[in-house]
Amino acid sequence: MSEAEKFDAIVVGAGPAGSAAAHTMAKAGLGVVLLERGDYPGAKNVMGGVMYGRMLADVIPDFMTHAPIERVIVEERLWIATDDSAVSIGHKTANSHGEIPNAFTVLRAPFDRWFASKAEEAGALLVTGTVVEDVILDNGRVAGVRTGRADGDLLADVVVICDGVHSFLAKRAGLQQREIEPHEVALAVKEIIALPKETIQERFNVSEGEGATIEIYGTVTQGMGGYAFIYTNRESLSVGAGALMSHFMKTKITPYALLERVKQHPLVRPLIAGGQVVEYLAHAIPEGGYKAMPKLYTDGALIAGDAAMMVNGLHREGSNLAITAGRLAAETVIEAKAKGDFSAQSLSAYREKLQHSFVLKDLQKYQHLPEFIDRHSDLLGIYPDLVNHAVHEMLTVDGMSKREKQKKIWRDLTARRSLWQLLKDGYQTWKVIR
Ligand SMILES: Cc1cc2nc3c(=O)[nH]c(=O)nc-3n(C[C@H](O)[C@H](O)[C@H](O)COP(=O)(O)OP(=O)(O)OC[C@H]3O[C@@H](n4cnc5c(N)ncnc54)[C@H](O)[C@@H]3O)c2cc1C
Incomplete structure (x- = not known):
């Protein structure tokens, strides 16, 4: 690179948002450089591992023929768990994928490498091992970046x-004016546990190429706002857990101890038995939602993905918001290029595009959820217990009539939580997720 080389666009970060943005702009003929601090894209990146087909296909329509996909998800389960039982809710389909599957698992190192290589094929210049240290300002407008290279x-x-x-x-x-608060970010840890593919298929009741996900809510997070997960890869499982940073600080539980406890859960242990831990990873997740988002554009710059707090934690979505926002940012730049206008006013079209997409609509829908989880994480301990007790009682055939059982369940329930409290919990929860 020669000094102060000029491009149409610089993209910082070759994660899902950056590669989507770089690919879209390069494909439209813009001169794009994609800068990544890792030795290769994905070298430092972590996620549970579920990606969504529709949003990736919007950028690379034929991705199924060459993307490094682990397994197409055919079953999603949600466990509402206590220390020794779980009420399981799930969905399984025999028709998981037409041409584009709804969801599939990936390992970020191969996936990010592949995605960035597609941006390169489209014409972007990928430069790895390069940390962007600052933005270059020209009369208050972003005019470039300063990297760590000579x-x-x-x-x-x-x-x-x-x-x-x-x-x-x-x-x-100048897009973010304040520090992120501890309740606006979660810390998640994950292990990749190697197992033979036949073992995975047998334990999760799936066929070759197919996979399952399990999200676990309840006492596993020990009163902290968060959840655990198990996702199937081809020849490994991604097993992880995360909780709000504010709750780790309050409880003094370490992320490592949290994950160990998840792995020791009697319903999790048989699923991972005999597995070999091949990788241990930790990463932060921006969970502040809509209210914690930075300004999305300024003169000469746009921001997308995790950098802009675009995560929908309740639905385990982040990569899809990142890819869509990266693409929409790129489309905004392509239009700005045609007008020759890169002012904040011209780039404000980005916010409108996001507003018309699911990205801002979903973030707005759940805008009160982060504060609610910060304040009411105790509910994640109380209700799983109550629900498991009620279901267990109802399913136990012990000679008591079903009406008697119903009455007993109600008595037990209201002994633990008054009717007033139940109504209040229900109303408050409904208010933040409606
Ligand atoms: C444990 C965990 C589980 C998750 N599970 C899921 C899931 O199952 N499904 C889902 O959809 N989402 C999940 N997410 C969220 C998802 O990973 C993110 O939302 C997504 O990766 C955001 O993409 P991004 O491109 O914005 O950021 P990132 O993927 O973080 O990419 C940012 C890139 O920028 C690079 N970079 C940073 N600073 C610089 C710099 N100064 N100079 C150069 N390069 C730089 C980084 O190296 C990185 O490559 C999970 C996250 C975690 C941590």
């Missing part, structure tokens, strides 16, 4: 910031 200043009409959670560049570009 000849490292790069200029562009637009910088698309996709540097993930705790975005340093969002602050430097």
